[in-house]
Structure formats: structure tokens, C-alpha cells
Amino acid sequence: MATEVASFDQLIEPFRSELLAYCYRMxxxxxxxxxxxxxxxxxxxxxxxQYDESRSSLRTWLYRIATNACLTALEVRGRRPLPSGLVPPSDPRGPLVxxxxxxxxxxxxxxxxxxxPARAAVDRxxxxxxxxxxLQHLSARQRGALILRDLLSFSAAEAAEVLDTTVASVNSSLQRARSRVKEAGVLQDRSREPSAAEQRAWVDRYMRAFERADIEGLKRLLTEDVLMEMPPxxxxxxxxxxxxxxxxWVFDKAGTDWRLEPLAANGQAGFAAYRxxxxxxxxxxVQVFTVTTEGISRNSVFQDTEVFASFGLATRLDD
Structure with missing residues (x-):
């Protein structure tokens, strides 16, 4: 039995990273x-x-199981938006809500x-x-169709097998999903995306300005239409x-003595801020940045113990 378990684990383990990324998107x-x-x-x-390799690949079979698990979970879990997709923008002088x-x-x-080995299969x-x-503003099946077809390059037939539906249904869900995502204006423009090293360099400069509480220095690193949000x-x-x-307001209320630790999330550069x-x-x-060739265009700031735990961050640093 132990040998059988080890052999099966070796067979499916290479898919863990891409399945994690898939379940996260869902x-x-x-x-x-x-x-x-x-x-x-x-x-x-x-x-x-029950797996029959003559009917589908191991990867497709695992994605079908993962999709069923995700769809079951989504029946009892709500969507997870960001504030910018839920309410109108705020006055930075107003109270935090x-x-x-x-x-x-x-x-x-x-x-x-x-x-x-599956790391290369995950397009960060x-x-x-x-x-x-x-993606959180799509229905569960629209979300699945878009991820499988456009982000993971499954064929329509493979996506239909994973979602346990027809090719026509997949194509219909995909069309609606593409329209919603296009309306959100988040389709990637690779021409405005610097390399990973350049993005890290922008954020490192931001970190140095932050540690100096240099507001003008921070502003020089931002695009004119920069967006900041900070769930919860x-x-x-x-x-x-x-x-x-x-x-x-931040430096006035929380002080100007900070320690920052670099990190990366969602294929984007960021840092953990300790005051x-x-x-x-x-x-x-935890702060995660979107960087374009013109500068930092978005800062997503998270203040959540579950988020902190997912990064394995120490809750306190010694002096």
C-alpha cells in the first residue's frame, strides 16, 4: 500500500503548482x-x-477534479472583490471605513x-x-471557461470535459466572460510591463523613499493615475x-520609523511593512505593486492576519 501511495504521489505531484494557481484564480x-x-x-x-488514460490526459483529469472541488466550494463562498471593484473612490482626507x-x-x-518542474507551466x-x-465578478462557470481557455490554453473540447459540459456551453460562457473582463479594462498590455528585475527596482526605490518618509520622492515614482486600495x-x-x-496621514498617525521586507506575490513586486x-x-x-514603464500604477495594501500567515511573516521584528 505504501509503495502504491508513493508511486501515485510521484505521478501527480508535478501538477501541484499549476493546480494551486488555478484554484487561486477560481x-x-x-x-x-x-x-x-x-x-x-x-x-x-x-x-x-477510475482514471482512463485512453480517454483523457492525467492533467485534464486532475483539472476536472479540481474544478468540481472549486465549484462545490463556490456554492457556499461569496466572491472576493477588491474595493475598487465594489464602491466609488474615496476622499483621502475622509475616515477609514x-x-x-x-x-x-x-x-x-x-x-x-x-x-x-511545473513552475514553468504557471504564467505568473x-x-x-x-x-x-x-475574475471574481464572473460566474463560477464563466470564470472556469476563461481561465481554462485563455489563461491555460485548453482546447474547447478539453475545457468542456473539465467543466462537465458541452463545447457550445464553454464557448458561450467564454464569450460572456471575455466581454466582462474587457469592460473591466484589465487585459494585459505587455508593452507597458517592464521586466521582473525592472519592476523590483522601481519598488526598491519606493521602499527607500518610504523609509525616509519622503512623500515627494514617493510621488515621483507614481503614474499620474495611480490607484491605491487597502482591504479590509x-x-x-x-x-x-x-x-x-x-x-x-500615514506618517503622521503611524510614525516615520519603519522596516520593510521585500516579497513577491501574483508575479508582482512588493514588501511587508513593519512600524x-x-x-x-x-x-x-503587505503591499503589492503594479509597475508600468511610466512608474507604479497601483498599490494594493493588505492588512489581514490570514494574508500575513500565507507569506509566513513574523508578526514582530526585534529592534
């Missing part, structure tokens, strides 16, 4: 995605005798594994937070001037 939560992948592997083990909505979470790049640019948020607060705003006003409290630094936020 659920919008790193924590839920990890649970769903574990559930998928358990279901696959129990159904291993806490929202009770389950928010979209970032996906730590570290969860995709640096040495996993297709995990961008703005696109992940747009529903407040969000647009524009370099509004951004500067809000950062003045001075007593004789050390307390974890305050």
Missing part, C-alpha cells in the same frame, strides 16, 4: 486554494482506479515553488491582482496628489 484566496489542492489530491487518490466583505487575497510567489503574469479581481478598508483613491495626501512600536517593529501591512 477562489481568490491563497488559503482556500491550498485547501482545495489538498482536497483535489485526496479525491484523485480515492478515484485513481472597514468593510465586512471577504476580500481578494494576494498569492505569495513562494507558494508556487522555485524548484517545481496571468495571476496579476487586477485580473484576479476581475473599503477606501480607495486615484491620483498622485491623493496618494501624497494619504501618505502624509515601530516600543522596542521593536510590528507587522502592519
Amino acid at each position: 477562489l481568490g484566496s491563497a488559503h482556500d486554494a491550498e485547501d482545495l489542492v489538498q482536497d483535489t489530491y485526496l479525491r484523485a487518490w480515492r478515484a485513481r482506479d 472597514h468593510g465586512e466583505t471577504p476580500w481578494l487575497q494576494p498569492l505569495p510567489d513562494s507558494l508556487l515553488g522555485s524548484g517545481d 503574469s496571468s495571476l496579476r491582482l487586477a485580473l484576479a479581481a476581475a 478598508m473599503i477606501n480607495w483613491f486615484v491620483g498622485r496628489g491623493n496618494y501624497g495626501v494619504f501618505m502624509e 515601530r512600536t516600543g522596542d521593536g517593529y510590528e507587522l502592519h501591512t
Whole structure:
């Protein structure tokens, strides 16, 4: 029995990273995605005798199991938007308002594994937070059709098998999904996307300005239409001037003594921000940036213990 388990695990383990990315796109939560992948592997083990390689590939079979697990989960879980997709923009001078909505979470790049053979199968640019948020406004089956066809390049027939439906139904869902995502304005423009190293360099410069509490230095790194949002607060705003006003408030209320630790999520550069409290630094936020050739165009700021845990971050740093 132990030998059989080990052999089966070796067969399906290379798909773990791409299944995690798939479940994340479907659920919008790193924590839920990890649970769903574990559930998928358990279901696959129990159904291993039913797999017929003459009818479908192992990859397609695993995606069908993962999709069923995701669709079941979505029956009891709500959508996970970001504030910018839910309410109008705010005045940066106004009070912060806490929202009770389950928010979209970032996906730590570290969860995709640096040495996993399937890592190359995960296009990290297709995990961008703005696109992940747009997917949350689709129905579950529209979401599945778009991810399978446009992000994972499954054929219409394969997607129909995974979703347990017809090719006509897949094509109809895909057409509606593409229209909704296009309306959201998040279709990727690779011409405005710097390399990963250049994106990291932009964010490193932002970190240095942040540590100096240099608001003008921060603003010089931003695009004119930069967007900042910060779940679980529903407040969000647009524009370099509004951004500067809000950062003045941050440094006034939270102080100017910070320690920042670089990280990456959703194929984007970011950092964990720790603010001075007593004789050390307390974890305050995780910030993930969208960078274009013109500068930083979006800062998604998360203040959630579940998000902190997904990155494995220390809650406090010594002085």
C-alpha cells in the first residue's frame, strides 16, 4: 500500500503548482486554494482506479477534479472583490471605513515553488491582482471557461470535459466572460510591463523613499493615475496628489520609523511593512505593486492576519 501511495504521489505531484494557481484564480484566496489542492489530491487518490488514460490526459483529469472541488466550494463562498471593484473612490482626507466583505487575497510567489518542474507551466503574469479581481465578478462557470481557455490554453473540447459540459456551453460562457473582463479594462498590455528585475527596482526605490518618509520622492515614482486600495478598508483613491495626501496621514498617525521586507506575490513586486512600536517593529501591512514603464500604477495594501500567515511573516521584528 505504501509503495502504491508513493508511486501515485510521484505521478501527480508535478501538477501541484499549476493546480494551486488555478484554484487561486477560481477562489481568490491563497488559503482556500491550498485547501482545495489538498482536497483535489485526496479525491484523485480515492478515484485513481477510475482514471482512463485512453480517454483523457492525467492533467485534464486532475483539472476536472479540481474544478468540481472549486465549484462545490463556490456554492457556499461569496466572491472576493477588491474595493475598487465594489464602491466609488474615496476622499483621502475622509475616515477609514472597514468593510465586512471577504476580500481578494494576494498569492505569495513562494507558494508556487522555485524548484517545481511545473513552475514553468504557471504564467505568473496571468495571476496579476487586477485580473484576479476581475475574475471574481464572473460566474463560477464563466470564470472556469476563461481561465481554462485563455489563461491555460485548453482546447474547447478539453475545457468542456473539465467543466462537465458541452463545447457550445464553454464557448458561450467564454464569450460572456471575455466581454466582462474587457469592460473591466484589465487585459494585459505587455508593452507597458517592464521586466521582473525592472519592476523590483522601481519598488526598491519606493521602499527607500518610504523609509525616509519622503512623500515627494514617493510621488515621483507614481503614474499620474495611480490607484491605491487597502482591504479590509473599503477606501480607495486615484491620483498622485491623493496618494501624497494619504501618505502624509500615514506618517503622521503611524510614525516615520519603519522596516520593510521585500516579497513577491501574483508575479508582482512588493514588501511587508513593519512600524515601530516600543522596542521593536510590528507587522502592519503587505503591499503589492503594479509597475508600468511610466512608474507604479497601483498599490494594493493588505492588512489581514490570514494574508500575513500565507507569506509566513513574523508578526514582530526585534529592534
